């Protein structure tokens with residue numbers, strides 16, 4: 001086999017060398033400089049390299065040949081633009097000429113249904129139609145807004161799956177898996193208009209990711225496909241199988257949506273919210289007799305949508321979080337900014353993101369320092385054109401080095417450092433010029449490309465990054481695994497990912513907050529405690545690490561750690577037991593209590609759960625084993641609700657509070673609720689609006705054993721020391 005390949009390559013090289021010599025004599029085009037290449041052999045060598053391998057070579061060639069370099073890769077000349085000024089000249093000043101795509105290699109032709117997708121289509125009417133469809137039907141700001149509940153749904157999926165894997169902060173979490181799955185949930189919903197169950201979403205994720213991860217492996221098939229079809233038959237079969245698997249998963253989803261649309265139309269029902277597939281089913285191609293897209297073309301377009309929207313975003317999310325774990329001071333600064341919103345809501349709303357300039361700076365810095373794609377997709381020119389004194393010919397492929405541009409030390413000070421502050425003025429205002437990622441005026445960083453082929457979803461991608469990072473930082477504190485230094489080395493997959501994926505300890509903030517809140521005042525009490533010898537302590541030197549209860553570790557004159565339980569109690573998280581109600585009288589009492597709750601807009605199931613958890617009928621880690629089952633009296637429930645109202649909480653506040661901390665209804669009104677409020681007001685001077693925000697943020701404060709001196713070894717589940 002080896003010798004046959006050798007003969008083929010030598011023969012082809014010989015023919016190509018002759019052809020190249022003839023071309024050289026015929027056309028006096030001055031191509032940008034580059035290393036000498038032996039036809040076929042050099043092409044073959046380059047083809048076997050990934051873009052990540054190419055990057056360091058190109059950097060060296062840039063030093064030798066200047067900012068624009070030619071290589072012979074595959075059948076075409078490849079021209080690489082390495083600087084921001086040339087990128088601007090090409091992609092912006094000569095935007096229309098540089099907006100074409102080269103002919104697709106054999107494997108891409110199959111995946112893209114012969115370049116009938118947005119990223120592969122030539123610059124012309126088909127591309128315009130498909131791109132306009134995506135931007136108008138899905139990426140228009142009003143459409144993006146309509147997917148806001150879906151983003152909230154996905155946020156909760158990510159939060160819950162992280163909590164589950166981390167066992168409320170005790171175990172380290174492989175972060176990227178959660179981001180990838182979350183982004184698939186979201187993009188699958190935007191694509192097919194349905195919240196599919198986990199199994200189905202995993203199926204879609206699996207077929208799509210197999211393609212992405214096989215991207216490099218199948219490149220070789222494009223080197224004289226007629227030959228590879230004979231000599232690499234198995235690999236071709238593997239490739240076709242992947243495409244078949246993809247069709248098997250995506251086509252039923254497309255058909256199901258088509259059926260639903262038909263039914264909605266026939267039954268004259270209210271129309272379904274528009275999704276990407278709906279828009280594709282409606283497209284007619286005017287240049288092809290007004291025909292509709294084929295099923296295969298729709299599969300290709302959905303696949304493009306899913307890949308473009310999931311892998312890029314989850315990769316960027318991982319890089320940003322890795323830096324926030326590595327540089328704790330940046331994470332703290334971001335969390336401080338988030339706390340200024342003080343909305344009392346569980347979630348940071350999308351409309352509030354614009355109030356967070358530091359967040360935006362963190363995301364921009366993530367995209368500059370770690371752009372998911374280090375190159376734009378291959379471009380081509382519609383006609384020969386001069387650039388920097390050379391000719392870029394029509395038959396060449398053109399590429400732009402995104403990462404290299406973002407790391408240019410002439411534009412960015414200390415370019416390899418992660419410094420979000422570089423995007424802000426001294427008074428914390430975002431620098432408009434630096435944070436412009438379109439490159440329209442001037443190219444400084446272009447993580448989404450620039451010009452006519454620039455990513456059409458940059459706005460959506462920024463929203464996804466800001467929304468998920470803000471909410472995940474609000475909800476959790478992210479720290480490195482003990483002894484882990486966070487390795488920021490890169491590896492090429494479809495995007496440039498972390499070579500060693502991020503593992504992090506992710507613990508609920510609530511405990512962190514309570515700890516900080518009480519630590520200052522309680523330290524005084526701790527000093528007085530007979531079991532402690534405290535010589536020196538600062539708030540920042542306290543860290544929460546493991547679940548072993550050991551409140552008094554002192555080494556030399558520095559606090560090493562205070563270990564606390566990482567339990568965070570959720571309405572839905574605990575194993576449930578049966579609600580036991582005996583007799584008509586108890587049933588009536590139970591129903592009347594539910595009635596009292598219905599005033600706050602709970603549904604029947606939520607009312608059952610709240611009362612069940614508050615009165616020991618359903619398992620709640622808050623009580624542990626200590627709560628006996630009880631059917632409450634209406635007066636007991638009403639008294640607690642009245643007390644909450646008297647604290648200035650509106651009905652919506654009480655709704656949120658009870659969702660977070662249903663057990664409050666089962667707390668003792670005098671010794672717990674009122675007593676704790678009194679301590680908060682008198683000792684901590686927390687009252688009025690501040691008290692309201694505190695209660696919304698951390699309602700469990702109403703049930704804590706608040707005056708514990710911390711010398712009880714924290715056996716009681718409600719001791720502040722445990723949070």
Ligand code: HEM
Nearest residue numbers: 118119308309312313316376377447448449453455457461
């Ligand atoms: C952090 C997230 C993202 C990054 C960094 C990113 C980056 C890019 C880049 C560098 C290009 C190539 C530009 C060029 O060839 O000049 C591109 C193209 C594209 N992106 Fe994105 N992208 C992201 C998210 C998305 C999302 C969420 C979608 C869709 C839902 C999307 C859809 C596309 C499409 C369709 C193209 C092809 C455009 C064309 O050829 O006209 N991208 N993106």
